Amino acid sequence: NAGVTQTPKFQVLKTGQSMTLQCAQDMNHNSMYWYRQDPGMGLRLIYYSASEGTTDKGEVPNGYNVSRLNKREFSLRLESAAPSQTSVYFCASSERRGSYEQYFGPGTRLTVT
Amino acid sequence: GESVGLHLPTLSVQEGDNSIINCAYSNSASDYFIWYKQESGKGPQFIIDIRSNMDKRQGQRVTVLLNKTVKHLSLQIAATQPGDSAVYFCAEKVTGGFKTIFGAGTRLFVKA
Numbered sequence: 001n002a003g004v005t006q007t008p009k010f011q012v013l014k015t016g017q018s019m020t021l022q023c024a025q026d027m028n029h030n031s032m033y034w035y036r037q038d039p040g041m042g043l044r045l046i047y048y049s050a051s052e053g054t055t056d057k058g059e060v061p062n063g064y065n066v067s068r069l070n071k072r073e074f075s076l077r078l079e080s081a082a083p084s085q086t087s088v089y090f091c092a093s094s095e096r097r098g099s100y101e102q103y104f105g106p107g108t109r110l111t112v113t
Numbered sequence: 114g115e116s117v118g119l120h121l122p123t124l125s126v127q128e129g130d131n132s133i134i135n136c137a138y139s140n141s142a143s144d145y146f147i148w149y150k151q152e153s154g155k156g157p158q159f160i161i162d163i164r165s166n167m168d169k170r171q172g173q174r175v176t177v178l179l180n181k182t183v184k185h186l187s188l189q190i191a192a193t194q195p196g197d198s199a200v201y202f203c204a205e206k207v208t209g210g211f212k213t214i215f216g217a218g219t220r221l222f223v224k225a
Binding site for chain 1 (some may be wrong): 156
């Protein structure tokens with residue numbers, strides 16, 4: 001099992017460009033999450049999907065959209081990137097909604113210039 | 114590796130010593146507490162958890178202590194090894210909610 005995979009690993013964007021971060025899990029988990037991690041801070045929840053077909057806003061959703069494509073895949077889209085979105089993005093999954101044991105991907109380092 | 118954690122509290126210990134990492138949590142309504150370990154260039158990894166109705170839980174070389182009176186959580190690592198060098202996050206889950214709130218983290222350095 002690969003666990004949680006994310007693509008790309010690194011990305012540089014110019015202000016105003018758009019892109020989609022991809023995430024997939026092969027553990028048959030119901031819930032999936034997108035977090036961002038900034039220097040000196042813990043992870044902050046952007047969006048989550050409690051189950052296939054549902055998505056909800058987290059703590060910092062502004063400037064992002066998500067799609068739960070199927071049970072395996074959960075993508076994060078930046079429609080018009082801003083320098084404030086420079087961060088490391090982590091996707092995670094868990095067996096059930098809000099489960100304390102979340103499995104994280106390796107992260108995507110995004111720089112917006 | 115990532116630049117996250119540049120300004121984190123840091124704990125430096127000698128290999129073989131015990132480590133204690135502390136965390137103050139924010140919400141008295143939290144019912145689960147979790148410790149995650151994040152190595153450079155990787156995503157966080159679950160270490161151990163504890164429910165709010167417990168004071169102590171032990172795993173392999175790790176012990177988590179919970180003091181609800183002062184809203185304090187600690188992670189004890191026995192016989193610390195170089196492979197334990199990482200950033201450690203405590204996290205809390207509020208009762209009935211979906212959200213896990215992560216602390217800022219503590220960087221552990223293990224000196225050989």
